[in-house]
Amino acid sequence: MSPRRPPITTQASTAVFTQVLTQGPVSRVDLARRTGLSSAAITKAARPFLDAGYLEELEAGERTAPGAGRPASPLVVRADREFFVGVKITTEDLIGVVGDLRTQIRASAHHQLAAGDVEHVVGALAELVDELLARSPEYRERTHVMGVAVSGDVDRATGTVRYSPFLGWRDVPLAELLAEATGLKVVLENDVKALTVAEQWFGEGVGLSSFALVTVGTGIGCGLVIGGNLVAGAHGVAGELGHLAVAAEPACHCGGTGCVEAIASTDAIVARARLVTGSPALSMEQAVTGARGGDPLLRGVFDRAGHAIGLGLTAVANLVGPERIVVSGEGLAAYDLFEPQIRETFARQAFGAAADCALIIRPLPFEEWARGAASVAVQSLFSGHAH
Template sequence: MPRSAPARAPITSPAAATVFTTVLTQGPVSRVDVARRTGLSSAAVTKAARPFIEAGYLEELASEERTGPGAGRPANPLAIRSDREYFVGVKITADDLIGVVTDLRAGIQTSRHHPLRDHDVEHVVAALADLVGELLDEGYRDRAYSLGVAISGDVDRETGLVRYSPFLGWRDVPLAELLDEATGLKTTLENDVKALAVAEQWFGEGVGASSFALVTVGTGIGSALVVNGRLVSGAHGVAGEIGHVPISADGPVCHCGGTGCVEAIASTEAILAAAKEAAGEPGLTMDDAVARARGGDESLREVFAGAGHAIGLGLAALVNLFGPERVVVSGEGVATYDLFEDQIRRTFAVQAFGSAGRCGLVIRPLPFEEWARGAAAVAVQGLFVPDRL
């Protein structure tokens, strides 16, 4: 069972959650600015902040002189004490476990990798518990109570169930419950792309945006949507799956069973398969395909352009339906973005409807440690679970 966590952040009301989240994601910030940004009264902000200061989660910084007519007395900005509590995040891939410990603002303090030699549930749970133990033994055991785990596939965050993970071959695995017992930490489970979106929403490109989308390019094509500050899961937990939007009636068959999905054309595996066919070389590696395409091999450049066209269509469909302020494109496949950037942008410009095309595209490759950081950010969100409010 998860061990108790005494004197944690006193988030006991919606007002307390609002104040703490504002300082967490936008601080340091004065009480006056918190009130202005949240619509709460100054008295309500002060009342909500006091228990956090007493519990060591917030601190008052030195006063800032305010200038201008009617400036009033100096303000003492509120700031998060990032080292008050630590969070463990783990990203599960098909062949590796990547773990991090972060502070309250999802700043990575330490990280470790463990190879994953077996996909058996019992083996993965034991390996993950060993990894968590090693991370905690680096000096974080006394102030870490929560574990976030990110995994690809269909995940039910509320129940902690992995309904389907194609890369692990799992169906209906109660992973959160198993990890609660194995690690002694309260486990929150989330789809890996949605977890990465949480980190972007609270601590990255999504801060201050009412709506944005995260699209990941690599082994799969994933996406997550944030609308009005909330991550959209949909009725069945799979909202935003643009990787499985069909864009070609006579395209390749996807592992999901559909035909012509974006993922079936633009994932790493799909690109390599098309490159092998174009080059007539069954033994061609992705590294060789990339090097030769960059060297001017036209047949291979066309393969990457085709993937870029597919991604551009998927992005256009996303912004036409959803209309976000910006889209963050990331993932390990972005390392080769130079080979299909022009085609992505051309296709997007043609297919995006009207002012939807004004949506900003932010391109940033991220290492797997950032995915684990996303899992830790989900664990930070665990401070705000409904039963505490």
């Protein structure tokens, strides 16, 4: 198979390939209608992708009516034409996947981290990549780019982790280090933004002009898509819902007070539960069990967290006006305890028609974080932001 990568060099080629990638199979007639391009422009844009093996034509369908003309031959992405590695870095382990062009997971692996320093993580990640690519000769041959997702302040353009509070990293040129260690081009992105890209292209956000993804768990994150584009902000930290102040206290690790994350993250809930019950060894699992069993003190902890999350979601709805908000993250395991307060607060605080914004609950296996990283690797076909 030719090693040539797709020539995505014009707005027309970007529009055509994106439509087929995210919503195919799709006919040239539908492509013209959706993109506003002429039939000749569609044919010209599609031809290099067909020649390079990234698109193929399905067999022509039946005519819809007598005299309706030549039946359409829909275009579809050849998902196995290229593969992409995606890795999510946590404080405890690495979650890695090999995904195809539609980021369907073909292989996955977990590696526990013995240490959290940069040198160890880079070495362990290189081993994980080698293990994944060894699963098939096709992966070795057709994988050129790796996406890496990290929590915190990430500069995608330079491939730098500017600040990751959970990892304790500052100003780490991670993309460059990983490119040297693996031989792959590397795209680095904040983990929530990477997950948002996956939802935009292959999940709840397909076909939407605007939506928000909010993750609940170790941290409280938010990715925003407005006008079809992922919002990074002038300094790359747009969507930091977790550090929206919704109360006068408690103190947050970011240096602020009353942040959503300081009230509703897993650590914050555990700390509050231990305080109100006087049980210094209480775990999250025990807090959830007690709250579900009707313990009024523990129910109050989750009500408080749900209220804070609800205020955060309301702020997103009021400020941005998205078509929907997708709520996800590992914290969904306790979502039944959050939900009444989230929905009550949202209904009360959302302004006018913003209250009509749909809240979609989306379970999130940890492999989905790595799939998000693979999605930003696929994006490198369009943006060139790979190191």
